Amino acid sequence: MVIRVFVASSSGSVAIKKRQQDVVRFLEANRIEFEEVDITMSEEKRQWMYKNIPEDRQPAQGNPLPPQIFSDDRIMMAFLNQRRATLSSPFLD
Numbered sequence: 001m002v003i004r005v006f007v008a009s010s011s012g013s014v015a016i017k018k019r020q021q022d023v024v025r026f027l028e029a030n031r032i033e034f035e036e037v038d039i040t041m042s043e044e045k046r047q048w049m050y051k052n053i054p055e056d057r058q059p060a061q062g063n064p065l066p067p068q069i070f071s072d073d074r075i076m077m078a079f080l081n082q083r084r085a086t087l088s089s090p091f092l093d
Contacts, residue, residue, distance in 0.1 A: 003034040
């Protein structure tokens with residue numbers, strides 16, 4: 001299982017930067033191996049992230065924002081608010 005965290009290194013949003021840091025810290029603190037994927041550096045990676053987020057997790061308008069976590073090709077996390085996340089159980093197995 002490959003865990004990938006899609007982030008935006010050049011985001012102008014403090015809230016997005018904070019959420020990205022929270023996710024990375026959580027994974028590191030729990031010794032969960034992951035790959036960080038910067039969507040600002042590759043249009044192909046950005047489009048892959050957009051395409052692989054299920055319709056029921058798409059925002060009402062605009063594109064999905066980072067961070068997004070995938071296990072292989074399956075999305076594993078969606079933010080409920082700025083400081084809380086719902087993580088699927090495979091992370092902690």
